[in-house]
Amino acid sequence: MKIETNSSVAVVLPPPIGDSLIGMVLVHNLVRNGYQPVVFGWVAEQLADWFPWVRVGRMAEHAGAFDTVIELRPTETGHTLCKSGKPFCLADLPAYHGPIHHMVDRIVEIAGSELALKDVTRSNGLTVPPGIVRNSVANRVVIHPTGSHPEKMWSREKFLALARSLAELGLQPSFLVAPNEFEAWRDIAAQGHEVNALAKLGEVGKWIASSGWFIGNDSGLGHLASSIGVPTLTLFMRRGLARSWRPGWGPGEIVLPPDVVPFGGLKERLWKQLLSVRRVMSGFQTLRDASAAATVR
Template sequence: MQHANDSALNVAVTTSPALGDSLLLMTVARNLQLSGKTVTVFSQHMRALRDWFPGIDIQPALRDDDADALLRPFDTVIQLHANRPVPRLEQRHPDALVLEHLCRAPSTEPMAGRLAQFCRESLRLHHAEPGNGLAVPAGLIHRKHRLRVAIHPTASTPDKRWLAPRFVRLALELKAKGFEPHFIVTDEERADWEHVQQHGIGLPRLGTLDNVAAWLVESGWFIGNDSGIGHLASCLRVPTLSLFMRNGIARTWRPGWGAGKVLVGGAWLPTGRLKERCWKYALSVNQVLRAFQQLQREAA
């Protein structure tokens, strides 16, 4: 990006369908905009949260059949993955920046920090920070319900999901300690979790991502799998405990904004394959409770 300091630079940022990736790439969009660049974001999830990103032009996600025409006017196009959302982006735009190498970089920083470092070192935005510009709309009160624990028991793929019965036991243990556990699931997942209401565990019907964010920001705590909802909670500065299958994945993809802890299941297992298959069985409810207690002390 040889002309990164050109104040007239017109940049498109395209995000994948993943919520976490989208929130992370908003770090680049935010820092470019603060440096005086004209930035347009194409993103399904960020479009749903456009009221939470004031001053940033956020358009619907690109489709493959209209991507070339929509991206042609931009000087530079940035996306995180080589083929998501725009396949072969580097062949389709003369000044495309694909940041996938940052995901594999030998760094101790989470992705939010890596993207900010990329902005400073490669884009020469010397004051770049990990913040992505998310701002809570008026009328919502940060952590208004201090005892409410938002629990996200699902994830994009089954290998990332801790055991469902253990999530229920965790919620019951928290309830016995005076907390108010609630499970956050999509409308499509709801049927698999309605039984938790029999135990006095909340199951709010939130619907849109905008409603999820509004409910999350007023929650006291978040516990969940490696997922975009964990990144959203972290963006909202809700103390976050995230459950991961492997140390390397946790190091790269842990939420990187507010107070948070990660817990890796079966880190003692000898191979990566065993870790991925067995982590959810190796991680006990008591381990998660102890990590949550540590998070409480650190967040205090």
């Protein structure tokens, strides 16, 4: 699909944080090629200071306003915004589902081949706002123990054991949860753990940016940490998910359970038991060593 140079363009981002940050790769490439898309989605709204080059819109003000509406997955919003009522959905394209493994690279491929953009990049264009000091608490390790999919969440007890192991190394583990998750984690503060629940995504980004490390489940905040450039360790239940969805911008490593179960469904049921604290700590040490080597270079 060739977008006419003078046409009005909107991009509708999906609600999940990680999907939205990956969708911003498409927005960034549209801007690099001379378009002025208006972006719709709560992630873009809350991170407006981190994407200062982006025009964020609200649906009530733009119904039926756009010649071209691009959405990653089907939404009612896309139909409402489009003059023709027929948005262009990336999920309808074979390239969105492979054969290229990583989702960022799939978006880049679509930008170049399907949208005929000449100047394409893997970057989503996120910029840390002025006044935020990166790595100001260099020994702080942000631990994100939750996520939108419970089956992807490592066990609470193991995250607590991980925090104790990090503290033994002289690091400062800091748990980060959503406001609606705070009550479920409040009790660990009595055990001496730091727990934070920040209301806005921009505040979350600031906390991560000022930290030295990020460890979390396969979830959107890992993509945010990676966009910022904070070294990120992500826990995955199986390798196929990691190939497509591992945080794909800043320095990062993944950790998987040992490959001792032959069937995918069984792997998904047993991965929490199979993935040990020692294995995650080993992955974290690999990330530290790689980051130290990169700093020396």
